[in-house]
Amino acid sequence: MKVEQIYTGCLAQGAYYITSNGEAAIIDPLRETKPYMDRLEKDGVRLKYIFETHFHADFVSGHLDLSRKTNAPIVYGTTAKPEFEAIIAADNQIFEIGGIKIKVLHTPGHTMESSCFLLLDESGKETALFSGDTLFLGDVGRPDLAQKAANMTQEKLAGLLYESLYDKILTLPDDITVYPAHGAGSACGKNMMKETMDSLGSQKKINYALNQPGKEAFIKAVTEGLLPPPAYFGMNVAMNKKGYGSFDEVLKHGLKALDAADFQAAAESLGALILDTRSDKDFAKGFIPQSVNIGLIGDFAPWVGAMVVDVKQPILLVADYGREEETVTRLSRVGFDNVLGHLSGGFETWKLAGKETDTVNRITPKQFASEVKIGESKIIDVRKESEYAAEHIQEAYSRPLAYINDWIKEVDPQEHFYLHCAGGYRSMIAASILQARGLRNFTEIEGGFNAIAQTTVPKTNFVCQSKILK
Template sequence: MKIEQIYDKALAHGSYAIVSEGQVALVDPGRDPQPYLDFAEKHHGTIVAVFETHPHADFASSHLEFQQRFGATVYINPKVGVSYPFLPLQHGDEVRIGKVTFRALFTPGHSPDHNAYLLLDEAGKPHAVFTGDSLFVGDVGRPDLREGAGHVKANRKELAGMMYDTVNTVFAPLPDDVLVYPAHGAGSLCGKNMSTELYSTIGQQKEENWAFHVKEKQAFVESFLDGQPFIPKYFPYDVELNRKGADPLAESIERVPRLASAEALEKGVLIVDTRNQEAFKAGHLNGALNIQNKEGDKFETWLGALVSPTESFYLVAEDEEALAAAIVRAAKIGYEKLIKGALVNPAQAPVKSDRLDLNEFKAHPERYTIVDIRNQSEVATGKIFDSAVEIPLPELRDRSGELATDKPIVVHCAGGYRSAAGASILERKLAGATVYDLSEAVKEFK
């Protein structure tokens, strides 16, 4: 038996490939099938099973592609209500893969239809548990994502209570040496206190994870619900996408229209420009939204947070290679179907962004309307400018009308990435206003 964690840093998503006797099982695979195919080839195995813990909200899964292309069986809790062929696994049900066994553990709390999977080794001994979004290293999966999505809906208080029961009746009794392999790590919006460690043991979590230490159920629920991060627009969309199953990746991205020039763009349709902020400021298409596609950033998350799954958009990049990469990243959250057309930014893009005179701003900040687009939890740790108007970036497109335009506007975040998007939103929304991006210079004011 061999286990490999396949980790997507941009989405902070951990999936798993397990091989025994030439049979390969996957747990919560991401949209791109290639890493799992590479694993199977390396170990001379065949992918025969996909275990889904629940319909994920933050990424599109490739489970349907593995079923359709390779004949793999998809296993999932029947409460999910999927529309593709599957085999149901309820609490205690087991599946043999090679010489190892997967035992389903019903673990509601993050969602009402969640399974974890306990892996029993060749001797039948509990070896590892694939916890999905139920148990993380340092946290448990947030309970507020399924109030308006999924086949089975539940309110956050009900789910928080379910999570208390899951922690104490399902996970706590497991042997301390059982490895914990979660679906997410630090940086994911599926929890709030996740460790940078990507795996752990049940024993370590009993010692270090807050969820095992709160003994009174009502106190657990209150602590659990407090301070959860914002919910991106695309989360309910991805829940439904994963219940139905996403199209094969390569075929779907091939269907994205490629445009030769900006002349083909339809007026009024949103433009998402993925270039770096300096290139964007030097020249971009009118009304474009700047969501930078840089290595190590959160492009997928911010695309899905700022662009609704009900609106189509044009996708712009620096060159053909960057454009292809941006389409794939959009597809990781199922957004390739929303792309009305993809094109390379024109050499002579008509709009240039205003540049801030930093020395003037430092000397007279009162002459500017300062907009803090950090999340509420970030602002709670301390304001950078006392006079700043607070509008979190995910709300800025809808709340831009709250800003006065009698003074130049300066947008800031914590490090410079988000403020590029924020400034571009206000450029588009507040016609005639002077809008500046403080960018990385914000670090000089902390």
């Protein structure tokens, strides 16, 4: 028996590849199938089942393409209603893979169809729990994502989650290894650990949600402090439930190379978003007017999902040479399949063609320290509220990037302000969006708060409520 966790850091997502005696199972695969097909071929095994813990919200699963290529059936837990052929397993149903077994545990709460998969080794010993979004390390799945679809409140879903965890999961042996679907950085929970696997016994001791005195306390604990989910979550659920186009076709379209003239014509005639995936440093020096910068090196896909409202939005790419396929792949993982092509040769092609370019007014932390006037200058901090609360520049306003569509409406185009995040990645996203919407009355700070903290600019952890976005 072999169990391999295939962890994708930018999505904080874990897929699982399991083999025994010539057969295999894959749990919660990502969109691109090649990594799994390569493993199956290398190991000389047949994929027998594709297990899905639930209809994922934060990424588009590869279950359909993988099933088409291998003829392996897709398995969901009780109450799931996909709009394609699948096995809907009964609670406690057993599936055999080689000499091992996988037992389905229906664990509603995160979603109604959420299930965990319990691995029994060749001797029948309960060995591992693939817990999906039901149980994370240090946390549990948020109970507010499926409330509309289930016609329930988040409190009722949290109550179901309590019963699933306390009645089914906590009764399992302490030495079982817990393999969750996500880790720290995912928006599917609020308190996840950076580790990607742990024993159930350890989680029973340190996971706050598993140490509540009762159901009401649990409901309160898991529903407190939930941030609004990213806009693309609902669209990803729909794609996972209803189906989607072949990833191979998505990749083929996205890798269409366009010269500067064709790129410009497509942008103007098709209403496409120009997405520049270069680093914030390169983008600041020059870019195509109206383009939005979300750097590939970073939490690329989640930020695209948070900033671009519609997964069907036509997209034209400006990418570093040789990273076009990676970019299209990572976009497809969160459902952005409508990539029309990329600028052949990247931004240099645009410049060599003599096309109009733009820049961002970016200054160094040292320059910022020399010219800012605390109490007079307006400073906008686009980090998370928790980062701002830990420490921030005195008199700075907290305006998280995730809420830019709300706070951009209050920006006075006649009032200058300074803009920063932690390191420059998020503030450049904000800067590109501001300029795309006609706002240029700001100065962005290179290196963000991490660099500013090394200067003499006054800092504080006192939070003035009037500086927080209402």
